Amino acid sequence: MKKNNALVDSLRQETCPACGHHVAVPFLDPSLQPLATVAWPRSSGEAKSMQKLPLDFVSCVECGHVYNAAFDYSKVPYTRKPNLMFNKGILWSGHIDAIRKKILDRLPEKPVVVEIGHGDGSFLTGLAAERADGRYIGFDPNGAKSAEMPSVRFHSFLFEAKRHLPEFRPDLVISRHVLEHLTNPLGFIQSLSFATACIGRESELYIEVPCIDQAIKTRRTVDFYYEHNSQFTTRSFNKMLQRCGAEILMTGHIYSGEVIYAFVKLGRCPEHVQTAESARTFCDRIRESEGIIMEELDSLYKKGKKVAIWGGTGKSAAFMNRYQADARRFPVVVDSDPSKAGTYVPGMGQEIKFRDWLIEHPADVIIIPPQWRAKDIMEEMKQNGICAERVLIEHDGRLVSF
Ligand SMILES: [Zn+2]
Structure with missing residues (x-):
């Protein structure tokens, strides 16, 4: 090379x-x-x-x-000034009609359709006019406020995947000429897909954005202005969709290659839902066990046990902070590393002593939060004549003997 x-x-x-x-x-x-x-x-x-x-x-x-x-993004005053799109060009109208037909071909008899960023509302009302038995819901803080048709509702707030997908359970989500304005379009579609998978729905997404392939080919610079902060090529558009836990059903160009669109099936990411479920289980279990470990610690204190915590920083500091092992009830903290002696436990304030302190001041119970080192620490205790009735580690929501 x-x-x-x-x-x-x-x-x-x-x-x-x-x-x-x-x-x-x-x-x-x-x-x-x-x-x-x-x-x-x-x-x-x-x-x-x-x-x-x-x-x-x-x-x-x-x-x-x-x-x-x-x-x-905060420099773009979308909230005060609407982003008006000129929708009346003759060729442009023809393309919009063609897209509308493509969408109608995919919709059921009584569809629920959500449009994110409905603008003047003409695209959504156009769909509603063709298939009146559906529900059509637009979200746009700066878009049209009210619709003439009973099947169309416009909301003047931002669409939130986690709130509005479970609420409306749409057959189709539409987003036209929105993604190029967002700071994180990838995260936006990933959120739609994940939320769809979580609610077990088979929603589709139609997206449409400007495509700069021609601008690059013809060395045109006019596309690159502040509001269009994020400019798609055919490759970047496809790459984004491949990373969204979605199935790409159809992509194509319209308007002489200046616009790219895609239909995708959202929610094709069962592994994301599994990961989320296991994270949630972990979180729930820890929430349940937090109180148990705190009670166990308190009971050691109330029984008058002399407790030493091994390690004053890192995992040990995390243990003391999570379970509130405060300096009043648990003043003894030792460390294998002599260079840590004389410093203090972050957040809790115990002075850290070198482990040899335990030779002259033996503890009844030694808690070893960094359990990956517990065997080494036991060996270190043996070699230096440090004994205790019990050595405890955190395991599955309790303190257990090591
Ligand atoms: Zn990239």
Whole structure:
């Protein structure tokens, strides 16, 4: 392979919004520009004095996605100024009709359809006009507020996968020209897919975004402005979908290759649900056992047992903080490492003593939180003549004899 030091030098560690890869290279030299679509300045003076925002477009080496590494979502005032999309072009209308037909072909007789970012609402009401027996629900904080048709509802708030997917259980979720504005489109679709899998639903997703293949091919720069912080290539779009726990049913281009779309089956990620279930079980069990270990500790204290905790930092500090082994009831903390002696347990405040302290001040009970070292510590105790009635470790929600 040929050496290319200039390329090495261009390496940037950034996170790709489409595929999550962490290496990118510059795509355009950094520059400053004002907001291009959502600001709507009311005078020439206002327009000229608009704040200039950093454009720092980089390209992901894994998927070719182009994104503004300096983008800050809070700088885009979507809440005050709507993002108006011109939907009336003749060719454009034709494409929208074609897409609508594709969608209708996939919908059941009485569909539940959710659109995330419904804008002026025309796409959703267009669907509702064709298949009136369904329910059509739009979510857009800055979109149309009310619909004329009884089957259509518009909500002026953001769609939340974990709340609204179980509530509406849609057959189809639509998201058109939204993803390119998001900081984390990958996380957005992954959330839709995971939530769908959790509720055991077979929902589909239709997404549509601008595609910059032609812009790259024809060296066009006008696509790269602040609001479009995240620009899909055919490759980055597909790479994103492959990482979402979803099944890609169909993808294609419309509008002379300037727009890319896909239908995907959400929720094809049973292993994610299994992982979530085992994490939840762990969390529940620990919640139950937290009280048990705290009671066990308290009972040792109330019985007047002299307790020493072995280790003053890391796992031992975590143990004392989680189970509130405070300095008043459990003042004795020793460590194998003499360099830790004289320092204090983070959060709890016991002074850490070197383990030999136990030779002259024997403990009844020694608790060893770092149990992966417990055998070594037992050996260390034996060699140095340190004894105790019991040595305890944390195991399956209790303190047990080692
Ligand atoms: Zn990428």
